[in-house]
Amino acid sequence: MMYWNDHGMNGxxxxxxxxxxxxxxxxxxxxxxxxxxxxxxxxxxHPTAPPPTGATDRPTPDRPTPEQVLAERLARGEIDHDEYRQRLGVLRGGPGSG
Structure with missing residues (x-):
């Protein structure tokens, strides 16, 4: 009698x-x-190197300008158009900034 799968791996x-x-x-x-x-x-x-001195007020790809943030808030509906114009004037040093 022959054993076909005697020492092999079964199912x-x-x-x-x-x-x-x-x-x-x-x-x-x-x-x-x-x-x-x-x-x-x-x-x-955790960026590898800190930004150079004095570069914090310049816009970078990672950090939008204050005017861009304000425009985004207007686009999302967080502020209305009048508040946008008033805050934009303050940012640019216009009337009502003091």
Whole structure:
């Protein structure tokens, strides 16, 4: 009598190996995604070098000007047009700024 699968892997072994391999690759992918998100978040909140002295009043791509912030507030509906004009005049040093 011949035994075809005497010392080989049966159906349970192949199934367990497949499931464990899929689990391994899924955990590896989740780990890589978590690492990339963590590294991206820490570099956004902690810049490597502080801005040069005197550069805080100049607009940068990360920091909009006060007039841009005011325009965004108007666009979102947080302030009305009259308040926008009044605050814009104050920012530009016009009447009512003192």
């Amino acid at each position: 349970w072994g192949i199934g367990l190996m497949t499931v464990s391999m899929l689990l391994f690759w899924a955990l590896l992918a989740v780990g890589v995604v978590a690492l990339v998100r963590y590294v991206g978040r820490t570099t956004q909140h």
